Amino acid sequence: MAKLTIADLKRIKEDYHQGLREGGFRVRVTVHMGTCGIAAGARGIMNTIMEELAKSNLKDVAITTSGCAGLCSKEPMATIETTGGPPVKYISLTDEKMRKIFAEHVVGGKPVPEYALVVGHETTY
Amino acid sequence: MICAGTGCVANGSLKVKAALETELIKRNLQNEVKLVLTGCNGFCAKGPVIVVYPEDIFYQLVKPEDVPFLVEEHFIKGRPVQKFLYTPPMEKNTIPVMNDIPFFKHQVLRALRNRSLIDAEKIEEYIARDGYMAAAKALTEMTPEQIVSEMKSSGLRGRGGAGFLTGLKWELCARVAGDIKYILCNGDEGDPGAFMDRSIMEADPHSVLEGMIIAAKGINAHYGYIYVRAEYPLAVHRLQIAIDQARENGLLGKDILGTGFDLELEIYQGAGAFVCGEETALMASIEGKRGMPRAKPPFPAVKGLWMRPSVLNNVETFANVPPIILNGAEWFSSLGTEKSKGTKVFALSGALNNIGLVEVPMGIPLKTVIFDIGGGIKNNRKFKAVQMGGPSGGCIPHSLIDTPVDYENINKTGAIMGSGGMVVMDETTCMPAMARFFLEFTEDESCGKCVPCRIGNKTLLSILTRITNGEGREGDIELLLDLSQQIKDTSLCGLGQTSPNPVLTTIKYFRDEYEAHIKERRCPARVCTPLVKFVVDKDKCKKCGQCFKACPSGALIWEKGQVAYIDPAKCTKCKSCIKACRFWAID
Numbered sequence: 001m002a003k004l005t006i007a008d009l010k011r012i013k014e015d016y017h018q019g020l021r022e023g024g025f026r027v028r029v030t031v032h033m034g035t036c037g038i039a040a041g042a043r044g045i046m047n048t049i050m051e052e053l054a055k056s057n058l059k060d061v062a063i064t065t066s067g068c069a070g071l072c073s074k075e076p077m078a079t080i081e082t083t084g085g086p087p088v089k090y091i092s093l094t095d096e097k098m099r100k101i102f103a104e105h106v107v108g109g110k111p112v113p114e115y116a117l118v119v120g121h122e123t124t125y
Numbered sequence: 126m127i128c129a130g131t132g133c134v135a136n137g138s139l140k141v142k143a144a145l146e147t148e149l150i151k152r153n154l155q156n157e158v159k160l161v162l163t164g165c166n167g168f169c170a171k172g173p174v175i176v177v178y179p180e181d182i183f184y185q186l187v188k189p190e191d192v193p194f195l196v197e198e199h200f201i202k203g204r205p206v207q208k209f210l211y212t213p214p215m216e217k218n219t220i221p222v223m224n225d226i227p228f229f230k231h232q233v234l235r236a237l238r239n240r241s242l243i244d245a246e247k248i249e250e251y252i253a254r255d256g257y258m259a260a261a262k263a264l265t266e267m268t269p270e271q272i273v274s275e276m277k278s279s280g281l282r283g284r285g286g287a288g289f290l291t292g293l294k295w296e297l298c299a300r301v302a303g304d305i306k307y308i309l310c311n312g313d314e315g316d317p318g319a320f321m322d323r324s325i326m327e328a329d330p331h332s333v334l335e336g337m338i339i340a341a342k343g344i345n346a347h348y349g350y351i352y353v354r355a356e357y358p359l360a361v362h363r364l365q366i367a368i369d370q371a372r373e374n375g376l377l378g379k380d381i382l383g384t385g386f387d388l389e390l391e392i393y394q395g396a397g398a399f400v401c402g403e404e405t406a407l408m409a410s411i412e413g414k415r416g417m418p419r420a421k422p423p424f425p426a427v428k429g430l431w432m433r434p435s436v437l438n439n440v441e442t443f444a445n446v447p448p449i450i451l452n453g454a455e456w457f458s459s460l461g462t463e464k465s466k467g468t469k470v471f472a473l474s475g476a477l478n479n480i481g482l483v484e485v486p487m488g489i490p491l492k493t494v495i496f497d498i499g500g501g502i503k504n505n506r507k508f509k510a511v512q513m514g515g516p517s518g519g520c521i522p523h524s525l526i527d528t529p530v531d532y533e534n535i536n537k538t539g540a541i542m543g544s545g546g547m548v549v550m551d552e553t554t555c556m557p558a559m560a561r562f563f564l565e566f567t568e569d570e571s572c573g574k575c576v577p578c579r580i581g582n583k584t585l586l587s588i589l590t591r592i593t594n595g596e597g598r599e600g601d602i603e604l605l606l607d608l609s610q611q612i613k614d615t616s617l618c619g620l621g622q623t624s625p626n627p628v629l630t631t632i633k634y635f636r637d638e639y640e641a642h643i644k645e646r647r648c649p650a651r652v653c654t655p656l657v658k659f660v661v662d663k664d665k666c667k668k669c670g671q672c673f674k675a676c677p678s679g680a681l682i683w684e685k686g687q688v689a690y691i692d693p694a695k696c697t698k699c700k701s702c703i704k705a706c707r708f709w710a711i712d
Contacts, residue, residue: 002375003374003375003382003383004374004375004382005382005383006261006265009252009256009261009382013253013255016249016250016252016253017134017253030241032241035320035324035327036320065244065245065246066242066243066328067245067324067328068327068328070237070240070241070481070482070483071228071480071481073479073481074481079241116220117226118220118221118222118223118229119221119222119223121223121242122229123232124235124242
């Protein structure tokens, strides 16, 4: 890859935000995979999402990972964001819960309150 | 507070912010009203969303053209504008928002600013959140002196535990002449119950690299190591990916960002010895020697790695650097107390409802961290004490629960801020046994170089062992105090100088428990098995039968409505009955 200049940094940033908004993804699923999440079973949750996604034939769902979400005792956790909707954090996931969330929130667009902890992002400075 | 979540930005919240800025300046209110961009509030459908403090008034669907009217009415006339006020919908939203949940409400994310927002293995996601912009600024617009002076005035103190001023450390090294200097990162997090650095390295490795680039320019170093224990495989893996990506993109290596500045970084995996978290031992370990500390001075800033001037900072310290350079020292020091600025990351563990990683402003009361963020004590038990600073720290009892969390106030209690481990204990913890646990750890981890630490800690441990075995002697408490002080005063490095802290603080705050063990041969928390009689107290027994159900060896004799009885012949002293009894009826 070519070496970046400072102008490139700004361009990457803008392209990225543009892409998030207009990249064609309706849903973004983030599985929290720090050591704590993985120890609690986040890899299994990830596999379940991939399976469900393959079955659903949806093309507008982005699946990604991030590190520890901070609440290690409630892992595995996942955050689901839909266009125009707030991000929803789900806690203490199991394969079964994840399948239900996938069907109702990812496919149907309706959050599943009984498995959700909170909506929104944390304030960062 | 203007929401700058993805949803609100798409709805134009940044334009609203610009309009607000202009309007406030026009009205000469820019010094009285502070604008802050926040993360998503969870009300995307009603965005752009603005919250006004201290009244906590929530405005929704604000457009830039509404701003002059809003400023006139609210900030000048003091009347909230009805039109934009948020009206709760008829159907109740059953999922709470961030501010409704104490765990999130009290946190301020700076070092953890990218947590759960970016994929640690994708450099674009880091860049998209202003990543490497601080490095770009430091490399193009700032001289090394300006970097150092910005860091000094920010008041950032080392997050590894001792709390030395980061800017001062850099200045001391920058002043030393020398063509070869090293920038080092300490990721040898070893305290039991601490996982702050691991989480940062796993979730946001580029923030550490960026902090190191800035520091390298500040002291004029062109080579550096990140020392990580091999027990953190995921951290090592993600850091390596980050280093490779940064190098590919010209953010490490020769001529960074075309500015002519060079920096090579490499990971050095430690074998996990606790003492290698000490700076001189860490450097010896990188040099391929046995990880043992040496006497200071000369300080590492003068003679460090390979006898060259070196700066070693903790992972969390480096993660704090980029936003300071980007937003300025004043921004950083706007949070915190007089001598402790900014935020601190803590790893909450132990008997709490919420176990996890939290970042809070310095000066927050300990009570808020434990009861609001931590969600209080599990199983409705009572809070007894919190161990801060791991084996080098001390315990803080319930009576000091209002202590503000900053370097000075925590030191006053006898504990230390440390790297940020908080192990919370309830009434089922025996304090002498807890002190013994930590001494077992330090005795094991002592490198053996100096006598006070090698022999002293071993002796402390043997005294504590006899106390918890019910063989404590008259005068043992005084002996512990005397020996502890000597070890503190005469040990070579931080390990020995702090290892007696758990003993000293537990005696200071829980002397009665030591006395109960020694004089009455009794363990009030029923932890030390040799001191437990395994007899049911007839007056306290509520005849509930919980002990009977818990006993795995058939030693408990109980019938409905009868006081339980433990058959000594069958009892294996496993303590299942003690854990099951809610009335402290088994002694």
